[in-house]
Amino acid sequence: MARKATNGKPRRAGADAVDSTGSDGGSQAPHETLYEHLAADIAASIESGTLRPGDRLPSVRSLTATRGVSPATVFEAYYLLEARGLVRARPRSGYYVAAEPTYRSAEPVEMSTPDSAPREVRISDIIYETLQATASRHVVPLGSAFPSPALFPWQQLARTLAQAVTKLDPWATVESLTPGHEGLRRQIAMRYLVDGVRADIGEIIVTNGAMEALNLALAAVSKPGDAVVVEAPCFYACLQAIERLGLRAIEVPTCPRTGIELDALEQAIVTHKPAALWLMTNFQNPLTSSMPLEKKRDLVALLHKHRLPMIEDDAYHELFASEGRPPSTKMFDDEGWVLHCSSFSKTLAPGFRVGWVSAGRFTKEVAQQKLAASLATSVPVQAALATYLSRGHYERHLRALRARLRSLRDQYAELIAASFPAGTRISRPAGGYFLWIEMPAGVDALLLGREAMAAGISLAPGPLFSASRGFANCVRINCGHPLTDEIANAVRHVGALAARHVASVTSAG
């Protein structure tokens, strides 16, 4: 990440991490830490075929001896390789070179080509019904927006919350009103440092989850009737927010690999004079695209050129899989046009409802919106998360969660490739816990969703993600739940239902 960031001439926060175990004085690149250097060597062995899929990596003890580094350095190197998807840990056994996921044989999905005219949004009813359907544990959660609750450290969170509340100074309930609990805001600012972003604690406003952050940010930079640029497809909450605020959506073509198309975006800006953009540049929901560093830099330059605020929904950036920590658009934004929204709901504590917005030049406007909308965010849970983060638990938990989600992604993708009709295309996410599935023309995803629900399976059909009800043959599938037999059978059942749609079109033609 350090090298990428330097290439992109970003606004950097501090010095690169330095390994304290000493230096082996070898062929290390400038600014590369010992563990990065070790990881690069092992990656080269994998790429050259010296180490093959399934091979066991050298033990920590042997590498400690041969390379003259500490065990911690070896572990960091293995964690990094694991995060990049190159190796996998097997409990009580060691690290092994990962197998190539077989689903790579499925074609990547294609670019969307929406009509970009601004349009009113009427999406709330269909979203409401889908969310109601996914709220029960007895429905197979392929359409759910959340990873499995089983993936989170509940016992640790409960202990931390109990301690935090017992120690809570009653006056904190007044003093932690908007912008939020100071300790938590400091911890969030420190996470930005890890991302290479200099975010001032003063611009961080704690909210009732990312959803509230996004809504307040949008309200702060728009007025009824304004147009807002969105991706096609985009997260349905974005369409809901646009609907509630009486705005109009401009859908811009979005590449399933690299995110929104910048040429089309600039044309839409010039033509329709939007009040803001609302984008996801990392592991976009539902498309799972991720914008490369250079494209992020160009995007921010576009914001600066047109003096246009961008609301960024970055709820998944900590859940990177194989490419390492994604760079943040805020690295390039020294003018404060990015309103960066995220939360702990998908990464640590679902149901706590703690998110934030780093609001840049719009901090006062967003703080006023927060005061008027809900005054403040629950103080005990803010205090608990501040404690949890300050103890260093978060990074350890995230490492395990990332590895788990990556493994689940591969399992689901392989199963879908094997059980959906021929011609189905599956996205290749570098993070998050969704797969975007484009089925052959003729599949009616809304109908498929109703058929699946009749069998006790939720789905998130493509039209949920589009103001123009496009993506009729697409679904988003949640791959953040352990792939039990029940869920595997549900995936196969949906595949069979989709095949029937294809067959009925073929026979009708």
Add this chain to the structure above:
Amino acid sequence: MARKATNGKPRRAGADAVDSTGSDGGSQAPHETLYEHLAADIAASIESGTLRPGDRLPSVRSLTATRGVSPATVFEAYYLLEARGLVRARPRSGYYVAAEPTYRSAEPVEMSTPDSAPREVRISDIIYETLQATASRHVVPLGSAFPSPALFPWQQLARTLAQAVTKLDPWATVESLTPGHEGLRRQIAMRYLVDGVRADIGEIIVTNGAMEALNLALAAVSKPGDAVVVEAPCFYACLQAIERLGLRAIEVPTCPRTGIELDALEQAIVTHKPAALWLMTNFQNPLTSSMPLEKKRDLVALLHKHRLPMIEDDAYHELFASEGRPPSTKMFDDEGWVLHCSSFSKTLAPGFRVGWVSAGRFTKEVAQQKLAASLATSVPVQAALATYLSRGHYERHLRALRARLRSLRDQYAELIAASFPAGTRISRPAGGYFLWIEMPAGVDALLLGREAMAAGISLAPGPLFSASRGFANCVRINCGHPLTDEIANAVRHVGALAARHVASVTSAG
């Protein structure tokens, strides 16, 4: 309350409470419980002068013997008399007849006479500055919206929260999404039963404090450009909400004793066709007025006649002082036009940010707003409050809190009457923890607020509570903090500042 409710032909929830300790077969009125009967007898002795201010009431033991009732019945009777302001407990000593508050010599404040034309609202900046100023413990909190954090059972809450989180089923984080934690919603429905209201659990939506409840309710029944009826003066959050949603406010004259004037209200409805009303019928903020039962019934009849939703901010109804539990407008609303909003923020757990709306016929619309605005409310704190309420702690805590607030109200009122300029009028609240102060013409409350802030004292000037910036010579004073020497000196200082305003006008004239 039972008798009042019967007179008013309300929609009653269930049978009246029956004392299980047996019956003394005396002159008890129908439906009157033993303890109510005993309380009525003692009240009559006070009214007749048999028992005088400062007299000690009979001991529990002696009454148990002479009346043939259980000690519990005697305690309930004393609690009831205490809640009505007729007696006061002295620790380790017993119950005494309360003194008449001396501030009754100050004149009641007069009715507002606003111009009722709908107008746009621009209030956020001034409110933002006032709230920022009151968030520090080092500012004397006369302008604060919150009672003292010292009045709440923090240790008990911390224990309950710790237990609730430890037992939390991870799946509850998904299943307790909007409308909210089922156990808490059931407890809230049971509180409505205590109020004599039949509220279905299905219409209760848990929110991030009352503020979010009110905002979602307003958004659910209006669209930008609509007009909304408000009281003059009204709670500034109401004006903020109207401003954010692009609505217009119609200010209607409001009596400082009995609330909004119904004739003027109906005229405003007919003339301006508002989309909704936003009212406080109990201990109105800032005026402290309370609508009598018959007027509430007529108000609801008006809603039904005009098929008009009413958003009711009822955040203080549990904080009644001398008149007993106020009846709820929802008692009369068998058509579901009242969207009744409240919270635990002022009564039990400030900073937890848990409120609710009982949304009647607008339940689905409000639930959709909640999903889109913030998805859900923090689950651990909901679970904790559900446990706390289910154990019966809430009512015991409220009894102590009500007595404390009533005592503080009298102390502050006496001090203000003694230290503010001649001609100052002080409201006589039957609950809550505010006093509304109307100072002589010539006092500039906005200037007074700035002068007070320079001395480290916050104030809530009258114009904060008015879309037309009226009430220039009024302030709302928080009397929910223990009256320390520091606060008493602050009250005297503000009084002296106000006297200087009067003197400068007199000398100029």
